[in-house]
Amino acid sequence: MKTMRLFPLELRRLLQSRLTWLIMALTVLSPVLGLVLYKPATSTTMLSVYLANPAMAGGVAGAILFGLLAIFELDRARRSRVDILTDAMVSPLTTALTRLLALLTAAVLTAGLTMLVWLPISAGLIGSVFTGANYVLAYLLLMGLALPLGILAAAAAYQFTRRADLSIVLFIAFCALSLTVWADDWQLCWLNPCVWALSDDFSNFRVFRSVAWMRLTWLAALAGVWTVSYLCIRQYGKGMFGSLARSVRRIYRPAVALALLAFSGTAYAAQPFIDQSNPDLTVMSFYEIPYAEGVTFLGRSAQVFPDTAAGTVTGRASYRFQNTSGQEQSISFGINPGYAISNVQTNGADVPFTVSDYQEYNEALLEVTIPAEEEVELTMEYSGFPQESMPTMQGGKELSSEYLCLENSTLSPRVMNVMPGEAGYPAEIEITLPDSMIAIPFSSSEAEVISENADGTRTWRYEANSAGGILYAGDYICEQIEAGGMTIEFYYGRKHQAVMEEAGAVDAVKAVVDYCTEHYGTLSFGTGETLKLIQSRVAGGGYAVGGASLLDEADFTIANLGDTDKGVVPGEIFIHELVHQWWGLGNMFDTSDSTSPWSSEGLTVYTTYRIVKELYGADYAQQYYVDQWQQVVDDYYLNFYVRHPEYLEMLPEAERLNIAGGLSGVRRYNEMPLKILKAEQLVGGEEAMDQILRGLFNRELDPMYPYLTYQEFLDTCHLTEEDLNLG
Amino acid sequence: MGKIFRYECRRLLWNKFFIGLAVVLLLYGALVLHSVTILGVSHTAPFSPWSFGDYLSRMMLLLWLGMLFFLTFYTSPQARRAAILMDATPMPPKQYALARCAAALTGGALLTLLCMVEAAVFYGRMFHWYSWGSLLLPALVTLLPALVFALGSGWLAGQIRPWLVYVWMAVPFLLAALPLPEALGLWNGSFFTAYPLTLETLDPAFTVPEVVLLPQGIALAAGIVLLTAWQNRYPAAA
Ligand SMILES: [Zn+2]
Numbered sequence: 001m002k003t004m005r006l007f008p009l010e011l012r013r014l015l016q017s018r019l020t021w022l023i024m025a026l027t028v029l030s031p032v033l034g035l036v037l038y039k040p041a042t043s044t045t046m047l048s049v050y051l052a053n054p055a056m057a058g059g060v061a062g063a064i065l066f067g068l069l070a071i072f073e074l075d076r077a078r079r080s081r082v083d084i085l086t087d088a089m090v091s092p093l094t095t096a097l098t099r100l101l102a103l104l105t106a107a108v109l110t111a112g113l114t115m116l117v118w119l120p121i122s123a124g125l126i127g128s129v130f131t132g133a134n135y136v137l138a139y140l141l142l143m144g145l146a147l148p149l150g151i152l153a154a155a156a157a158y159q160f161t162r163r164a165d166l167s168i169v170l171f172i173a174f175c176a177l178s179l180t181v182w183a184d185d186w187q188l189c190w191l192n193p194c195v196w197a198l199s200d201d202f203s204n205f206r207v208f209r210s211v212a213w214m215r216l217t218w219l220a221a222l223a224g225v226w227t228v229s230y231l232c233i234r235q236y237g238k239g240m241f242g243s244l245a246r247s248v249r250r251i252y253r254p255a256v257a258l259a260l261l262a263f264s265g266t267a268y269a270a271q272p273f274i275d276q277s278n279p280d281l282t283v284m285s286f287y288e289i290p291y292a293e294g295v296t297f298l299g300r301s302a303q304v305f306p307d308t309a310a311g312t313v314t315g316r317a318s319y320r321f322q323n324t325s326g327q328e329q330s331i332s333f334g335i336n337p338g339y340a341i342s343n344v345q346t347n348g349a350d351v352p353f354t355v356s357d358y359q360e361y362n363e364a365l366l367e368v369t370i371p372a373e374e375e376v377e378l379t380m381e382y383s384g385f386p387q388e389s390m391p392t393m394q395g396g397k398e399l400s401s402e403y404l405c406l407e408n409s410t411l412s413p414r415v416m417n418v419m420p421g422e423a424g425y426p427a428e429i430e431i432t433l434p435d436s437m438i439a440i441p442f443s444s445s446e447a448e449v450i451s452e453n454a455d456g457t458r459t460w461r462y463e464a465n466s467a468g469g470i471l472y473a474g475d476y477i478c479e480q481i482e483a484g485g486m487t488i489e490f491y492y493g494r495k496h497q498a499v500m501e502e503a504g505a506v507d508a509v510k511a512v513v514d515y516c517t518e519h520y521g522t523l524s525f526g527t528g529e530t531l532k533l534i535q536s537r538v539a540g541g542g543y544a545v546g547g548a549s550l551l552d553e554a555d556f557t558i559a560n561l562g563d564t565d566k567g568v569v570p571g572e573i574f575i576h577e578l579v580h581q582w583w584g585l586g587n588m589f590d591t592s593d594s595t596s597p598w599s600s601e602g603l604t605v606y607t608t609y610r611i612v613k614e615l616y617g618a619d620y621a622q623q624y625y626v627d628q629w630q631q632v633v634d635d636y637y638l639n640f641y642v643r644h645p646e647y648l649e650m651l652p653e654a655e656r657l658n659i660a661g662g663l664s665g666v667r668r669y670n671e672m673p674l675k676i677l678k679a680e681q682l683v684g685g686e687e688a689m690d691q692i693l694r695g696l697f698n699r700e701l702d703p704m705y706p707y708l709t710y711q712e713f714l715d716t717c718h719l720t721e722e723d724l725n726l727g
Numbered sequence: 728m729g730k731i732f733r734y735e736c737r738r739l740l741w742n743k744f745f746i747g748l749a750v751v752l753l754l755y756g757a758l759v760l761h762s763v764t765i766l767g768v769s770h771t772a773p774f775s776p777w778s779f780g781d782y783l784s785r786m787m788l789l790l791w792l793g794m795l796f797f798l799t800f801y802t803s804p805q806a807r808r809a810a811i812l813m814d815a816t817p818m819p820p821k822q823y824a825l826a827r828c829a830a831a832l833t834g835g836a837l838l839t840l841l842c843m844v845e846a847a848v849f850y851g852r853m854f855h856w857y858s859w860g861s862l863l864l865p866a867l868v869t870l871l872p873a874l875v876f877a878l879g880s881g882w883l884a885g886q887i888r889p890w891l892v893y894v895w896m897a898v899p900f901l902l903a904a905l906p907l908p909e910a911l912g913l914w915n916g917s918f919f920t921a922y923p924l925t926l927e928t929l930d931p932a933f934t935v936p937e938v939v940l941l942p943q944g945i946a947l948a949a950g951i952v953l954l955t956a957w958q959n960r961y962p963a964a965a
């Protein structure tokens with residue numbers, strides 16, 4: 001084929017152009033933008049900061065640069081009269097295809113070069129949690145695949161318009177669309193994938209799968225558009241439509257274009273990642289389903305089989321109900337919208353069921369009619385790829401041999417309209433996992449291994465008492481720590497071992513739990529005997545239930561542990577994050593106003609300072625805490641926007657919120673602790689303050705508004721807001 | 728003379744490369760303005776001469792690069808071969824050189840202007856602020872010496888070896904990474920963030936100490952000398 005013969009010539013010519021090398025050099029350099037300026041991934045894990053952001057910045061810059069290069073090349077070649085290909089008297093179609101292949105090859109070379117250049121830098125920046133698989137996947141998907149998209153889009157624009165200026169404008173507009181209007185639409189943002197976080201300690205296959213899906217969808221779409229533009233290449237001196245009419249005579253050409261576009265459309269419509277949950281989060285119609293009359297819950301069991309290679313789940317669930325109504329009853333279940341339900345039987349006989357198209361809070365509604373028998377055993381099977389609801393925060397349903405988190409209806413269909421029986425909602429869950437994984441029910445239940453299977457898996461069983469329930473499993477290390485009169489089971493990811501040891505995690509847990517239990521009281525969600533502290537995959541915050549509490553891995557990265565805003569030595573940030581179990585989870589704070597200086601951080605930073613003072617002495621605490629707060633607060637009062645709030649008001653909303661957020665961060669972490677310190681002096685010293693805090697921590701909660709407010713704090717101290725003004 | 732200048736300008740500026748560079752420059756500028764300049768440097772307003780200077784010194788990386796890329800139109804082997812042909816034309820070569828130098832400077836000035844207009848639009852849109860006069864001094868002090876020096880030294884590098892121009896493009900990136908002494912603060916932008924803090928007043932007026940002005944003066948002078956040498960050396964180069 002002529003293309004094959006011409007390709008080496010064209011590639012050599014392309015690589016001899018200084019512009020090509022400039023573009024390649026800029027592209028290789030461009031990930032640096034992700035370190036300093038362009039940071040679409042907002043999480044603070046090491047991989048988000050040092051891998052996702054540079055790779056995405058490289059993808060955006062590289063796609064734009066290669067798009068421009070494609071336009072330059074096509075335009076230059078068209079004008080030039082000394083072109084090799086033109087000289088060879090080949091058809092313009094062959095020429096176009098050859099040029100595209102040469103450009104794509106240059107893009108592949110550039111992506112490879114970028115990976116080589118950034119490998120040592122990334123490995124150095126990321127440290128002990130760096131893995132080759134994450135690196136390669138991130139650069140391939142977040143950066144590499146952006147380049148061919150840029151080339152295809154730009155080349156298509158040029159082939160349609162045959163004008164460099166016009167196609168540059170079209171191409172830039174197409175890029176701008178992705179960066180602005182489409183930025184939060186995970187399927188449309190072809191240039192900048194919707195990645196908010198990559199996990200350091202656990203795998204990231206879910207996010208990578210989703211990005212790969214988006215890229216391939218666009219690759220097919222743009223390849224299809226390019227093929228159409230290729231058919232429009234002017235030849236035989238005809239115009240666009242004349243050329244098109246001629247080009248489509250070879251039927252396989254339009255067929256390829258149509259097939260690509262159809263494939264892309266199908267991939268767009270049939271994506272398996274995100275459900276169709278009602279975006280209005282105030283609607284909770286599933287909670288309004290009336291209870292089935294005369295039906296009570298006797299028990300349930302489930303056998304769950306995650307397929308860690310495919311990221312899917314299959315399971316069998318069985319429910320026992322008592323139906324005293326003497327009539328058929330409709331039972332409602334919440335199921336993950338990605339699951340297909342089959343084989344629904346009651347007392348051994350098939351019964352009809354429906355699954356709603358309407359979805360809400362990541363659940364679809366499954367309705368099954370049970371017969372009018374006194375005791376009913378309902379069994380069903382479910383399987384599928386668990387779907388998520390939030391396209392801008394994907395990754396929560398990660399399911400691999402390193403990590404999984406199955407919540408409520410994703411673990412097993414959740415009964416929604418049956419009253420609890422005498423024993424509540426007793427449940428017995430069995431899950432079969434690869435033998436590297438530990439199962440950790442997110443409650444006070446303990447899972448135990450009931451069988452070791454021949455295929456290298458182990459089956460775990462635990463009992464629980466709820467209609468839903470959350471299960472974590474992963475390649476965890478467990479440390480047992482005796483502190484504050486209870487046993488703390490501290491689970492963290494194996495990859496995090498080095499960091500945790502460096503931070504003196506176990507000592508810190510002990511110090512904090514002892515201190516806080518003594519000064520403030522026991523945690524309401526501890527069962528009194530044990531408390532599980534589980535480090536989760538990056539999730540955007542922690543939460544707690546009876547017997548277990550979650551720590552977000554993003555709070556425990558090497559970089560965060562060195563952040564002097566929250567502590568000075570690695571152990572201290574750890575102390576800070578654990579103190580949040582008391583101030584933040586044990587006592588909640590209203591987070592609706594993100595600019596309020598009063599938050600869980602004030603008391604947490606203050607308590608951290610007290611613990612550090614006890615551990616390392618007053619001088620140390622003064623130097624690294626009080627003096628630092630003072631310095632940051634001094635700077636804060638000098639800030640331009642603080643001195644001239646009218647300019648802050650002028651800014652567009654996004655910019656204003658961003659700056660106000662930064663400023664209120666300073667106030668939360670530095671100004672508020674200083675104010676609490678001032679309050680401590682005004683109420684008569686540390687012991688008096690400890691009494692006040694103890695009283696606040698154990699106060700009677702209003703279930704409608706369980707938050708600790710600044711006013712409550714001031715009232716208990718018998719102080720006013722003005723008393724605590726600084727300076 | 729005017730005709731050659733216009734011809735050279737068109738050759739340099741009316742091509743896709745210039746348009747592409749302008750696009751990249753504007754995108755990068757928008758990124759800097761929205762993520763860095765908007766915060767203001769050293770407690771000053773985002774539209775203070777200090778913050779504006781910081782913006783310009785960040786843009787200088789690309790301006791320098793663009794300036795040198797203009798030069799490659801003249802120093803590349805193909806361009807040199809073409810120069811031999813041109814010597815056959817009746818036009819005195821010295822005027823050719825002058826026209827090219829002027830065209831490259833015009834290109835640089837246009838790109839600079841683009842950056843400044845972008846900032847002005849940003850200030851107007853975000854803060855309804857239009858006192859652009861106060862920004863001229865930092866622009867002049869930062870960019871004029873750097874760009875004239877870029878052109879002069881780049882030309883010299885191109886005379887030695889054509890590929891040296893490309894190496895020379897990396898200089899500002901290197902400067903940005905190196906811990907330079909205070910006197911060279913304008914070359915990596917640290918001057919705009921560090922100096923106002925030493926003035927011990929809030930929102931200080933824009934001043935540049937002599938110790939910082941001196942290297943700028945030297946760079947400007949060196950750039951002019953090199954450019955003059957270009958004019959004189961031209962026949963020999965061909
Ligand atoms: Zn905190």
